Amino acid sequence: MRIAVLGTGLIGGSVGLAARERVAGVEVSGYDPDPGAARAALERGALDAVAESVADTIAGASACFCCAPVGTLPELVCEALAGAPADCVVTDVGSTKRAIAAASNHERFVPGHPVAGAETAGIEHARADLFEGATWYLTPREHTSGLLYERLHRLVAALGAHPVAIDPDTHDRLLAAVSHLPHVIANVLVARVAGLAAESEGGVPRVGPSFRDATRVAGANPAIWADIYASNAGAIAAEIDAAVDALREVSESLRSGDAEAITAWSDAARADRARVLEAELVGGPGHELRLTVPNRPGIVAQVALALGRAGVNIVDLALAPAADMSSGAMTLWVVGDETAERARELIEELGFPVEVHA
């Protein structure tokens, strides 16, 4: 299997390192507009070969990862799709997905987003285990090729990540809440404390570990974040507005001395955090779900999105089209008894027969 990596920085380099370490018989070719970056990736062992152009890199590839800054991705993805073999899945790794998904409706293009490594950049930080245990969002659309989606899903899982299907709009709104807003707030917090320092005659206040944690991402990677803010401005602004409303409620409770409201709000936060973090834990017994589906475009995306929306993590999936191509056997693996039961219900709601095997 040949993998093309376009852009050999932190993410592209880590894709190459992980693939060469974990995928049997793989051959990784890479290209970077900066020839020095491509050579460095070759020296780090992230690539088998450096190509001279996008077209050369992708020739003969089964999968292509476009690993460029968000602002330049639409052009790069279209160039990759133009040069990609008929049997090659093309994906990108941008941190926002709506703009890039709008850039191409090609059936071989599956936009993606590995949630990893946002705080560093460059091939020198690349590592084979960067994606180990990380969520890797994939945004299949109605017209996405089911077979190519399956290949990308398996490949991403082979790199150590947990592939999660999601639609581009939901992805961008979700990331605005869990990632972009926390970045905005970290910036606001450090600016405020630095401002206090200026007010108080030059002494910078001492901060504790909770402040350090809360502001760990402040000002991270300005080049990447400028693109993220630009490509997800509306959703981030909406999240900021929601946070502002919530903060206002708290300051009103504080000013009016409403201890009961403050306690209820604080208790709720404790429960909310436990609930959010529990969802991260992978555990329990694995289950195999076998279903029969009509062999038509969009079917894989439909199942993956329905399960993804409900928080069901598909650990792996496999497709086996019938000889006459009229139907297909789809096999999914999920973890946990309850998760399997929930997946069964969701698939039955979609109208497909399903068997669950422990």
Add this chain to the structure above:
Amino acid sequence: MRIAVLGTGLIGGSVGLAARERVAGVEVSGYDPDPGAARAALERGALDAVAESVADTIAGASACFCCAPVGTLPELVCEALAGAPADCVVTDVGSTKRAIAAASNHERFVPGHPVAGAETAGIEHARADLFEGATWYLTPREHTSGLLYERLHRLVAALGAHPVAIDPDTHDRLLAAVSHLPHVIANVLVARVAGLAAESEGGVPRVGPSFRDATRVAGANPAIWADIYASNAGAIAAEIDAAVDALREVSESLRSGDAEAITAWSDAARADRARVLEAELVGGPGHELRLTVPNRPGIVAQVALALGRAGVNIVDLALAPAADMSSGAMTLWVVGDETAERARELIEELGFPVEVHA
């Protein structure tokens, strides 16, 4: 030296453990309104003896630590001061300082706040190194006994902490910015993500490490935080307002597509964070400053506050009153050439002669 610990939970227990491990010839007596908690502290080795009452605990003590929740501290501190020997310094460990400082103007009372361990509670989490490297705020006032302040400063440093002098109002405003506001925001962030989960048909969104870090303190220790919110409501509400204003500016820049403003703001955050965290690093050569001061009430507080305001960390200090008590030799130790130079300037501005020794 006998130390009295009133309240033998996490902080009181850790004071006992640290003192018994680090202070030669110390004897720690402890009292807790819950006799089981005091017995547990004795069993953990945090105490030499359990006393039957506040008065019994403090009899013969040179220093008394009041380690109760913020809401009950005023009463406890007044009881301790009533029973304390003439030569005993009384301090508390509450997370806010204005309310408790207002509760007593006694010259032997030095309100304090060790910045450590806010996320757990109970003697089972107590440890001898809880204060190692932690900031321990002390709020001497004009009328504070210089000799007793010196004793507390040395004792706190012996427990492993960095004592920092600050006035109660500044303490509470500063903590609102570096601790209370981040807690409020962590609560708001988890509530929002949990709310998104509810909207999206039961699936809790996957969150990354940056979200986990930003919300680590969400809903921490509701009992302690209810008191903190109540006793510092005005300052916290003011910090929330400032954060709301800053967030609004960001959302306006995002909505108007002002990429330049966003980039400038993001770059500034990077610089701000570096500046704030650099101030935390202790390093460089140590210097001894010897100054001669008039032996009048408030002089130690005046020097300690002037240096604390300017971000100069006093690693240790010593007082030696002249035989006729009309003047005193005060010796300070600070770390770093620049810090020593700054300290010299500040002390000269106060009108005291000073020598700096490397």
